[in-house]
Amino acid sequence: MKLLADENMPFVQELFGDWAEVTTCPGREISPGQLRDVDVLLVRSITRVDEALLAQAGRLAFVGTATIGCDHVDTGLLARRGIGFASAPGCNKVAVGDYLLAALLRVAVHKGWQLAGKTLAVIGAGNTGSEVAGRARALGMEVLLCDPLLAERDPTAFVEFDQALRADIVSFHVPLVRDGEHPTWHLLDEARIAGLDGEQVLINACRGDVWDNRALLQRQQGPEPLTLVMDVWEHEPEVLAPLVPHVLLATPHIAGYSLEGKVRGTFALYQALCTQQGRAVAVTPGQLLPSPPVAAVTLAEVPEQALLERLVRLVYDIERDDLAFRRALGQPGFFDRLRKDYPQRRELGSLRLLGVDNDLAALGFKA
Numbered sequence: 534m535k536l537l538a539d540e541n542m543p544f545v546q547e548l549f550g551d552w553a554e555v556t557t558c559p560g561r562e563i564s565p566g567q568l569r570d571v572d573v574l575l576v577r578s579i580t581r582v583d584e585a586l587l588a589q590a591g592r593l594a595f596v597g598t599a600t601i602g603c604d605h606v607d608t609g610l611l612a613r614r615g616i617g618f619a620s621a622p623g624c625n626k627v628a629v630g631d632y633l634l635a636a637l638l639r640v641a642v643h644k645g646w647q648l649a650g651k652t653l654a655v656i657g658a659g660n661t662g663s664e665v666a667g668r669a670r671a672l673g674m675e676v677l678l679c680d681p682l683l684a685e686r687d688p689t690a691f692v693e694f695d696q697a698l699r700a701d702i703v704s705f706h707v708p709l710v711r712d713g714e715h716p717t718w719h720l721l722d723e724a725r726i727a728g729l730d731g732e733q734v735l736i737n738a739c740r741g742d743v744w745d746n747r748a749l750l751q752r753q754q755g756p757e758p759l760t761l762v763m764d765v766w767e768h769e770p771e772v773l774a775p776l777v778p779h780v781l782l783a784t785p786h787i788a789g790y791s792l793e794g795k796v797r798g799t800f801a802l803y804q805a806l807c808t809q810q811g812r813a814v815a816v817t818p819g820q821l822l823p824s825p826p827v828a829a830v831t832l833a834e835v836p837e838q839a840l841l842e843r844l845v846r847l848v849y850d851i852e853r854d855d856l857a858f859r860r861a862l863g864q865p866g867f868f869d870r871l872r873k874d875y876p877q878r879r880e881l882g883s884l885r886l887l888g889v890d891n892d893l894a895a896l897g898f899k900a
């Protein structure tokens with residue numbers, strides 16, 4: 534069995550090496566000719582799996598994406614051609630929660646805010662959105678959820694998009710959908726961007742095309758710029774460079790890049806392929822993970838916001854990612870290089886906080 538995988542997918546050799554001939558290559562370079570004799574294709578979000586890519590893939594029996602988002606895969610095509618498919622729902626939701634917590638705490642420093650009592654609107658209340666909502670509630674924030682699809686079942690739990698857009702902080706967690714009843718392409722469009730208040734904070738850790746980046750640049754160049762946190766960008770790996778100086782935290786689509794999240798992603802595909810091939814699952818994700826660099830910290834008191842910010846930074850320093858992004862901006866291939874060479878990042882759940890009774894697990898730390 535021949536298996537081709539994106540080189541940014543950890544533990545492929547360990548999980549598939551015993552039963553497949555494994556080749557890896559950069560996800561953006563996978564070509565139709567390479568798939569001629571491949572049985573299994575494992576990708577991340579940067580490989581467009583469509584008619585053109587599969588033109589010569591006569592033997593392909595399984596495609597997996599080790600990501601939550603699936604907007605890069607023509608799943609209808611795979612179904613029509615009888616090719617098995619799996620994605621990894623929820624695999625990196627905790628990493629996105631960590632990213633958001635780190636971002637919120639930096640935003641608070643920048644604006645001189647106490648987060649308790651501020652409103653956070655979560656646009657898209659699925660796996661990542663719920664993770665973010667839980668952390669924000671644990672910070673004492675008032676959380677508004679906006680999700681028209683979930684609202685069909687329980688309208689009272691959700692607010693309309695335009696109401697959500699009045700929150701102090703608005704964070705986007707929707708899939709990229711270009712058509713249908715609830716499209717998300719340019720969900721934040723020119724008119725809505727123009728209607729926002731200059732005190733507001735916007736965060737995008739889902740897909741770049743959900744925000745109109747040109748309209749945002751226009752807004753930022755005006756008299757009342759917004760406070761922005763951007764992990765994702767329209768037209769990645771290109772970035773609208775003049776926008777970057779107007780963004781408080783700028784990162785290269787790494788919100789989900791914890792080691793745990795990546796391992797869960799590869800593991801979900803391993804499980805799915807085992808099922809397709811009738812093989813027993815022989816390892817657990819925990820067996821693949823090394824010990825974290827810092828496993829426990831003893832505290833003298835329940836952490837206030839400033840101490841919490843330092844504790845989070847001990848595990849995940851979002852400013853380091855922002856700095857690396859600004860330093861590399863403009864260099865050829867910088868976006869993908871930062872992602873390929875991304876330092877090993879552990880989840881907050883790898884750190885146990887000792888010495889205090891409070892339930893800091895609600896913020897993501899180990900219980």
Ligand SMILES: NC(=O)C1=CN([C@@H]2O[C@H](COP(=O)(O)OP(=O)(O)OC[C@H]3O[C@@H](n4cnc5c(N)ncnc54)[C@H](O)[C@@H]3O)[C@@H](O)[C@H]2O)C=CC1
Binds near residue numbers: 622715
């Ligand atoms: N930056 C990063 O590293 C990462 C980005 N993502 C992106 O985040 C997206 C969301 O991930 P999950 O929360 O795990 O997906 P999910 O499928 O669990 O939840 C998405 C939610 O969005 C809702 N939704 C759909 N259209 C909407 C609309 N027009 N307005 C409001 N809500 C809407 C859905 O009903 C669903 O509840 C993924 O599709 C992916 O594109 C995911 C992981 C990491």
Ligand SMILES: O=C(O)C(=O)[C@H](O)COP(=O)(O)O
Binds near residue numbers: 577788789
């Ligand atoms: O899971 C998703 O959806 C994501 O956005 C991934 O975290 C992105 O990872 P790459 O595909 O860009 O390696």
